[in-house]
Amino acid sequence: MSDGALLEVSELAVAFGDLRAVRGVSLTVEKGQTLAIVGESGSGKSITSLAVMGLLPAQAKVVGGGITLDGVSLLDLAPDELRRLRGEELAMIFQDPLSALNPSLTVGYQIAEMFRRRRGASRAAANERAVEAMAEVGIPDAAGRARSYPHEFSGGMRQRIMIAMALALEPRLLIADEPTTALDVTVQAQILRLLRERQRAGLAMIIISHDLGVVARTAQSVIVMYAGQAVESGTVAEVYDAPAHPYTLGLMAASPSARTSRRGIRPIDGNPPDQAALPTGCAFHPRCPFARERCRTETPPLRRLPSGRASACHFAEEVLAHDRTAGA
Amino acid sequence: MIHYLVRRLAQSVLLLFGAITIVFLVLRVIPGDPAALILGSQATQADLAAKRAELGLGDPLLLQYVRHLGDVVRLDFGDSWRLGGDAFAAVIDRLPATITLAGFALGFTLALGFPLGVYAARHKGKLADRAVSYFSLTGQALPAFWVGIMLVLIFSRTLNLLPATADGSAVALVLPAFTLALPFLGWLARLVRNGTLEELGRDYVRTARAKGLSERVVFNIHVLRNTLTPVVTVLGLILGHFIADAVIIEQVFAWPGIGSLMIESIQNRDYAVAEAAIILIAVFYIGLNLLVDLLYFALDPRVTLETV
Structure with a gap:
């Protein structure tokens, strides 16, 4: 299906002064494909997409990593050259159209x-x-x-x-930041149908959402973000079938779907961390049911799992196995 | 729309009615016998009594008030004992000078205040922004009569560049118009600055940038379009203030407008003229406020009957 990468973001880091809002995020959007970025508010998903558009707020700055569109490094372009790409190659829609x-x-x-x-x-x-x-x-x-x-x-x-x-x-890439969040459910379905028509016509998309249902209906692959980092990535089918990160697992349990209705909706304990005082080791460990001593001291890298997906959890295999048994 | 118009119009009439009432009461309370004033010190008691009866001063206050209201509606304020003719005609005679002065002051306010505000917004937090801010505050804090005198001392007496008083030339307008404009110029600059900064932070600005529009278009079309609405509406208010403030400025620069006429009339107890002048200024003020409200409809598409 895919015929090469349209957008590649590698190890992107964005800072607001001393605060790191995005800490080394990599993602790829294939031509004509849709990637979903999922996470709670404050996880850095909107900031990542604004960095791609070159529309970061004045206080924010890209402090590391690269963004290339069709091989052209967007971070090296003059402001006016980047501006010309907006609308023409890259476009964006927002949560509140009013x-x-x-x-x-x-x-x-x-x-x-x-x-x-x-x-x-x-x-x-x-x-x-x-x-x-x-x-x-x-x-x-x-x-x-x-x-x-x-x-x-x-x-x-x-x-x-x-x-x-x-x-x-x-344009070839549309970034849709929570495009249906402010709409009621029937209207939401109409907007998603409209976007899917455009996908079929060859439009590549990044869809930012915390609604896993919207993601399932629009995207081929997904990145889950937590505290400015990607904690899991893979195809939507794989990740939905069996999350390989405890945070993803928690998100799925916390969102209403056919899968959770039998077991009831369970919110994730605790709150997203304060960006100014991130926990040591794995940023998710204070809220994680799988957490051990190692999680407190050692930051888990985003590592490839056998199936080609990736998870930033020391115990990804255990999470996978747990979910298989729990879901059965 | 019609309903709203009628309501606003009724409110304006009520306001005007209040203004007429207050002026009536104040003029009755001020010590001094109008009959004695008109007839002078040589008048006999009999003459005075006759004149009082003619003027209806012996009648109950309520009756005098109702009679007075009828006179005001017919624009009959009586004759000016000082100038001879009809008091209202005397005021209308001075109107063009005041309108010219207020118009020029408005021109100054717009031509300087708007760009200054935009400039300050674009250089937010920098020296230029702070300079505009200080200038604005100073302009608002200094009393107009003092500014007027200082400007005369500097530009007329010392530099000999501009005439200090009305001499019929157009340049004679510069000093009084600028003095009149100064406080509002600074006020407008701050209003424009803050409005522009507020608009710049709005989501639609990000959308405009996401569309790949140049910064010039984003600013001149998308941002200024929204900054303009509140500005245009305060312009009416400012113009109203100009006509009222002209009382002081015209006195300082010996400008032959309604304001100086009003002061001369009060000093000479020519109450008919003073009253006509005050009522006319009130009419302007109320009328401009009404106009401002109507402008809101024309300028902001979001303002509908439900939102007002």
Whole structure:
């Protein structure tokens, strides 16, 4: 299926002053494939994706690692060169489409802007393209609605507008940061269907979510992040079938699904760690049911397991075996 | 929309009514006999009594008040004993000078305050930002009459660059208009600075950047568009303040507007003119506030009937 890497992030480290928000994260997005990044808020998943876009907040800085898009190192590009890639090659949609859209400009203007400013289209031609783009994402009466403002749409319609805008110039990679979190369930399904249509047309995606159901329906592979690090990676099928990290195991038990309904939802004990005072050794050990003395002192590296997946747990094999017996 | 308009209009009328009432009461409380004022010190007791009766000063206060209200609605404030003719006409005669002054001051405020605010926002925390902040605070803290006198001393007396008083030339506007504008200029600069910084932190700015728009477009179109709304609405308020503050500034620069006329009239107990001037200023103030509210509709698409 895959025909080479589109995006490669290696050992990425992002710091807010002295705080390390992302601590050595590596990930690969194959052409036309979708990678999910899963984790609690504060795990560094959004910061990782903003670093890829070159849109980190002013206080944050990439302090290590590399990001390459189709072999081009994004971190070595001049700001203006990176800017030109945004919209054209890389695009992003956000959790709350109401605040992500400009309240004082019509949605038609905001979409048409892509064609006018980025492609030099005339105002009339750009408006026409914008209406087409709105119709394509399923907005009824697109020509009439193009003159409306963001607040005049429902949440689902606004997210469709965001998608139309992000995909206007046919980028190759779309980063979707919690694209359905703010929407109700039926609308959520419609938005996911829309994204899947685009995937089939060859769009590669990074989908950031804490909703394992959304991940299962959109992504081929998954990275689980905890406290700024990847703790597990693999294909969605493998990871869902049998997590190889206690944190993933906890996430699965804590989210409602057919799998957990029989056993009930169990939240993970404790809270995500304070980034300024991370536990020694494995950052997850204070909350981990598998933790031993070794976890307190020795940081587990993300290591390959026989099946080609990876886990950052000293006792990954034991976790795998545990889950097989518990799930049976 | 119509409903809202009617409600706002009714509120404005009520406010105006309040202003007229207060002015009426204050002028009745001030010591001094209008009849004696009009007739002068040579008048006999009989003359005075006749004049008082003519003016209805012996009537109950309520009756005087109702009669007065009718007069105000017909814009009949009586005659100016000092200037001779109709008091309201005398005020209207001075109106263009005040409007010109306020208009120029507004021009100064906008032309300097807006760019200063944007500049400070773009250099947040740096020297330029702090300089604008100090300038703004100083401008607001200094009393206008003192600033006016200092500007006259520097630019008219010492440097001999600008005329100190109205001499019919356009440059004569510079000092009074700037003095009038100074506190509001600094105020606007801070408003624009803070508004711009707030807008810059909003999610839609990140979206605009994610679209690959240049920083110039992100700022000039996406951010400024949202900064502009509150600015335009305060401009109406500022203009209202200008017309009210002109009372002091016109006095300092001997500017022949409503303000100086009002002070001359009060000093000479020419209450008809003073009252006409005060009511006209109140009308401007209330009218501009109403206009500001209506502008909100035009500028911010989110403001609908439900949100006001």
